[in-house]
Amino acid sequence: xxGMVQKLDQKLPVANEYLLLSGGVREGVVDxxxxxxxxxxxxTDYDMDFTLLVPALKLHDRNQPVTLDMRHSALCHSWLxxxxxxEGTISKWKDCCxxxxxxxxxxxxxxxxxxxxxxxxxxxxxxLSEIQKKPQRGMPKVEKVEKNGTIISIILGVGSSRxxxxxxxxxxxxxxxxxxxxxxxxxxxxxxxxTEEEVISGFYLVPACSYKGKKDNEWRLSFARSEVQxxxxxxxxxxxxxxxxxxxxIKLLSxxxxxxxxxxxxxMLWACDRLPASYLAQEDYAAHFLLGLIDDLQHCLVNKxxxxxxxxxxxxxxxLSEDTVMLHARKLSSVRSDPAEHLRTAxxxxxxxxxxxxxxxxxxxxxxxxxxxxDGGDPNQPDDRLAKKLQQLVTENPGKSISVFIxxxxxxxPHFRIDDKFF
Numbered sequence: 001x002x003g004m005v006q007k008l009d010q011k012l013p014v015a016n017e018y019l020l021l022s023g024g025v026r027e028g029v030v031d032x033x034x035x036x037x038x039x040x041x042x043x044t045d046y047d048m049d050f051t052l053l054v055p056a057l058k059l060h061d062r063n064q065p066v067t068l069d070m071r072h073s074a075l076c077h078s079w080l081x082x083x084x085x086x087e088g089t090i091s092k093w094k095d096c097c098x099x100x101x102x103x104x105x106x107x108x109x110x111x112x113x114x115x116x117x118x119x120x121x122x123x124x125x126x127x128l129s130e131i132q133k134k135p136q137r138g139m140p141k142v143e144k145v146e147k148n149g150t151i152i153s154i155i156l157g158v159g160s161s162r163x164x165x166x167x168x169x170x171x172x173x174x175x176x177x178x179x180x181x182x183x184x185x186x187x188x189x190x191x192x193x194x195t196e197e198e199v200i201s202g203f204y205l206v207p208a209c210s211y212k213g214k215k216d217n218e219w220r221l222s223f224a225r226s227e228v229q230x231x232x233x234x235x236x237x238x239x240x241x242x243x244x245x246x247x248x249x250i251k252l253l254s255x256x257x258x259x260x261x262x263x264x265x266x267x268m269l270w271a272c273d274r275l276p277a278s279y280l281a282q283e284d285y286a287a288h289f290l291l292g293l294i295d296d297l298q299h300c301l302v303n304k305x306x307x308x309x310x311x312x313x314x315x316x317x318x319x320l321s322e323d324t325v326m327l328h329a330r331k332l333s334s335v336r337s338d339p340a341e342h343l344r345t346a347x348x349x350x351x352x353x354x355x356x357x358x359x360x361x362x363x364x365x366x367x368x369x370x371x372x373x374x375d376g377g378d379p380n381q382p383d384d385r386l387a388k389k390l391q392q393l394v395t396e397n398p399g400k401s402i403s404v405f406i407x408x409x410x411x412x413x414p415h416f417r418i419d420d421k422f423f
Contacts, residue, residue: 028261036149043353113207150207211319241289
């Protein structure tokens, strides 16, 4: 599909590298505000969820550090002038830019996240319409395509499984932003476990603006590639505690939207820096870690302070009102008084979603109506294998960077890369 989008108007880079993350945007795998996203429920709407970062522009030939134009933006955000790119790139993308005329007569084109998202959604819709006119055997069924703010959410029916992809148009950089340079000077929990080169191999601009920022112009810095690397250094017991805490707060603190799973992820990384490695390595301390994460979150709310892990001077809770933080702090106090009960409730929600998935799959297997995306026969067998292979790919490579390379001239053959291995 993305190969065909590239062929439409040659806007996307020909040799592109996508970052596939396990978990949707609603799971906090990237720092994007959830206010504009439609609510999808596991079991009801989908069975597996992924986030796919798709570079609309790449800037991979510059030496680090990368200096961005942050004069108009809050910390952790930036405008992006196409002056950094060649005339061909400007010509391709100027219809997705806001234009600023200077006094000296020069025209500056600023890459617009909202216009890029609009173009991306329209292009994907055109391509999917074409694909559906000529269905091929074994092709996934497109259950839903929706634009959620600047994200395009696609639910594919693959056999009896439904896979949610949150596709995010991004700007990809090699190197490291100058604004985060001081972070590299500090001591971190990953020192000696992975190399600095692995951590600072690149970063993104994602289509999200600050609380008072200009939506049409402002992008947010994302360190998703680095976070994939850092995840390798986190103990399994702490990850268990993080998943448990996330399951609790997603339901409890969902209204009003103030705390996202990404805030919790940032607090976990800070805890890794703060606490002794020998303590965090304890395999049977998952319960202690869960209580610690709840306490850290409570502390952040009461103080209205949650620093971005990579740019600590950026407080991600600064814009919240006192009423909102105290409301959530009170809710969290109820969790802290009886965490076991809240965890049981969260587990029951997961079990209910799994039961619903199994029931829908059972119903699907008993019907003989062929998928409109196939040319007859039984599409479930090969499609189920595809779904299971993708899930296996992600679950068997925890913390690893999974990228997908697609040649637009031969979209039938994607190439996966896990860290430095291709297959």
